[in-house]
Amino acid sequence: MAARLPSWAWVTGLTVGATVAVVALAVQADKGPHPTAATARPSASASANAHPSPKPKQPAAPAVPAASGTGRRVVYSLGQKRVWLVDASDKATRTFGVWPGTVSPAVGSYTVSNRTEGPITGSDGVEIEHIVYFAATSGPNVAFSNAVDGSSPPPASGVQTGGIRMHTADGAAVWAFGTAGTKVTVVK
Template identity: 40%
Template structure:
């Protein structure tokens, strides 16, 4: 009797794994054509998944281990962005307000940009710089148009990382298609 129970459990487990694989295939095949083939995280991660060391005397200093060369560095834990020139010097740094969906720590590239659109939360935004997606949520930087911006509704999945307008202008000039975006903790 014990052998029969083990066989049934093994059979059910195999069926469940097969069903999950099939559903994953269906989901990827059903993705809109515009989203298929977008670059994901790089094959050679330049950043460890652990929190990058910080300079305790200067919290706005570029974290050690955030990569080399020209790049945008975004810390999901510190809600801060650094725009780093090809010489490795920080050209601009600023605080941001993340959406409800965070990208995973890794190295990405800017994949698309929009001068002005309406965000997933219904807020008019400008200087949109997109670099990845998490599930069906596109993640990128943007600046809200207008004086006041309310806190994001936690029930709405949004990957909009909001900047002040002046910071959004700097991001827009710096982060063109193909520029690396390094996400750290």
């Protein structure tokens, strides 16, 4: 007659077997690809063997120029062709590149004097919107704006333009931020 194993031996044997199986699966899974939050969903045509590549890191946004004052303001750098929207705590909430017109404002401090939501036709014949005026020159007034169609054509030859153009989303952001009386600082 064969000896029967006690029930505790069966339970122990099954537990050890299950633990070995889980450890083996964990080791195997650790050798495979690891999804991250930065990876995109594969398309339907993606290969089953393809490994997603990590998303390239975006370069850090340029810091707000040191000589641009303090407090809530719009900062425009002539040399960098860039605008920063700076909150009251001196933190840039948004920064982006722009396309200046043929007339630049002098370095200094200004305030938003007038706003026109548009659309209107700019001095270069392009339909523009979200116009935020802040400086007057001996020629045209200087203002931030965006082309209604999102384009940024080169300034018209022989025409004085004071428009500082930007992408549509950036124009909407300047429009929302740059209410009448908002400080605008122009730096080199």
